[in-house]
Amino acid sequence: MSGHNHSDEQQLVARLKAGDQAAYAELVEQHAGRIYNLALRMLGDETLAEDVLQETFLNAFRAIDRFEGRSSLGTWLYRIANNAALMHLRKREPTTYSLDEPLETDSGEEVPRQFFDFCCLPERDLLSEEARREMLTAIDDLPETLRVVFLLRDIEGLSTRETAEQLNLSVSAVKTRLMRARLALRERLADYFAQSATSAETGGTLPSLS
């Protein structure tokens, strides 16, 4: 995850366990950005995301003696961060928010409607700053129950089973929510790229009303 090889990581773990402050700083430097972004996407709140970031490293430093190296240091750290973020989600809306609650009945919203094929657009369009902002807003606009599953599964790369364990959900509930999240994001991006392609054809300006 960090691009470091196994023996580099073993050395870093040994230095962390020995209380080497420079090793602590190295760990922070490698992972803080990604953890902050994950927490920000999950919680949609900068102050809470910062709390999660600090809690993650404080907890990790306290628990480093118990790190057994069964997973990579990065994976271990993201698990601590996920747990911290989920605690905040549960704390925020304990009465209205439960990850275990059944999803509302199928409203047919996930049926694709936009068939603009954006796969072959040039990279400058797919990876533009504006497209990136649209992608982030689209995640933020997902219902929380879908957003968390999408973040853990598709952004953090957890397996379906790991995601289910983290969220106390059944594997089939994770699959259903992941599918709905993916289809909702696809629809949103297809709409966005269809509109930006139309606007590019008309010279980048909106058609005149007159």
Add this chain to the structure above:
Amino acid sequence: MDSLTCRHLLDSLSDYIDGTLDETLCREIEAHMADCENCRIVVNTLEKTILLYRDLPASDLPDDVRQRLYTSLNLDDFLDSKKNKH
């Protein structure tokens, strides 16, 4: 996307994309896609959506957040030397 087969495809789409779908169903989906342009576009753009999100670059940690993090961890001594590396 309103025939029964398109609906059927939609139900198995995530498993198909993740490579966890039974081989017979995979072949059915591929046979259907060969004849159904809309489903082909949905499958391709869905895969592209996931790839775009996976490759989304993380934004930099804001300077003030970074500063407070180092302070909360008693690592202020390392704040400047690390920052200049990036």
